[in-house]
Amino acid sequence: MNTRSHNVWRLALGGLLLVSACGRASTVPAPAPVPAASATPAPAPLPNDVRWFRQSAEYRALARQAYRVAAERLPELTRGLAPHTWAVILDADETILDNSEYERRLAVGHAAYSDATWAAWVDERAAPAVPGGPEFTHQVHALGGRVVIVTNRAENLCGATRDNFAKDRIEADLVLCQPGKESDKNPRFQRVQNGTAAPGVPALTVVEWLGDNIQDFPNLTQAARHDPAALADFGRRYFILPNPMYGSWQANTAP
Numbered sequence: 001m002n003t004r005s006h007n008v009w010r011l012a013l014g015g016l017l018l019v020s021a022c023g024r025a026s027t028v029p030a031p032a033p034v035p036a037a038s039a040t041p042a043p044a045p046l047p048n049d050v051r052w053f054r055q056s057a058e059y060r061a062l063a064r065q066a067y068r069v070a071a072e073r074l075p076e077l078t079r080g081l082a083p084h085t086w087a088v089i090l091d092a093d094e095t096i097l098d099n100s101e102y103e104r105r106l107a108v109g110h111a112a113y114s115d116a117t118w119a120a121w122v123d124e125r126a127a128p129a130v131p132g133g134p135e136f137t138h139q140v141h142a143l144g145g146r147v148v149i150v151t152n153r154a155e156n157l158c159g160a161t162r163d164n165f166a167k168d169r170i171e172a173d174l175v176l177c178q179p180g181k182e183s184d185k186n187p188r189f190q191r192v193q194n195g196t197a198a199p200g201v202p203a204l205t206v207v208e209w210l211g212d213n214i215q216d217f218p219n220l221t222q223a224a225r226h227d228p229a230a231l232a233d234f235g236r237r238y239f240i241l242p243n244p245m246y247g248s249w250q251a252n253t254a255p
């Protein structure tokens with residue numbers, strides 16, 4: 001039924017009720033006052049993805065598992081490398097910063113992502129760390145490595161992002177935000193490896209990548225889901241964090 005025909009039926013039904021009520025006017029008690037319609041809609045229940053991320057033991061166990069395995073692989077992967085010549089590269093959002101509070105606000109407010117609300121959230125510097133993340137950065141430093149964060153947060157949000165890391169005791173030596181519209185992270189991965197990422201930062205041997213999006217890993221895309229060989233480094237030098245809330249996977253239209 002379309003909206004217009006729906007309204008016709010509602011009018012007809014209202015007329016019948018009115019006639020009926022008039023016929024019994026002297027015996028029918030006054031109707032209870034109808035509460036005024038609220039100006040704001042009731043909060044939406046949280047969708048399963050946000051609930052799972054924020055409320056499940058499983059999410060937290062998976063995050064700790066990823067960071068633990070990544071830390072345990074470091075001695076082997078860095079054998080023979082001099083201190084300060086090697087690095088790990090991490091993504092930021094939903095890899096080491098938990099933005100599920102922002103996702104919760106969108107859900108209860110029936111709102112969609114916008115650059116403005118995202119920038120306001122980043123400016124709060126209130127994202128907690130993903131479980132296991134800060135400790136991992138400390139372990140890298142204890143072993144003589146550098147922590148590089150390659151994120152597609154915009155350059156103008158990079159200062160607040162660094163503040164958020166510090167608040168969470170995440171030790172980052174270098175934070176590379178998105179330069180202009182260059183969302184592909186591969187050029188930044190290469191700059192870290194060839195020593196052109198930032199003044200004073202030498203070429204670094206990158207031993208591990210950690211991310212929540214397949215595109216956080218060198219030359220990988222959603223096409224890797226059909227290519228077991230492309231996924232062979234996961235658990236060895238690539239480590240993925242769970243994120244069912246959003247990601248490049250959303251553009252997949254087929255299995």
Ligand SMILES: [Mg+2]
Nearest residue numbers: 091093094212
């Ligand atoms: Mg991310």
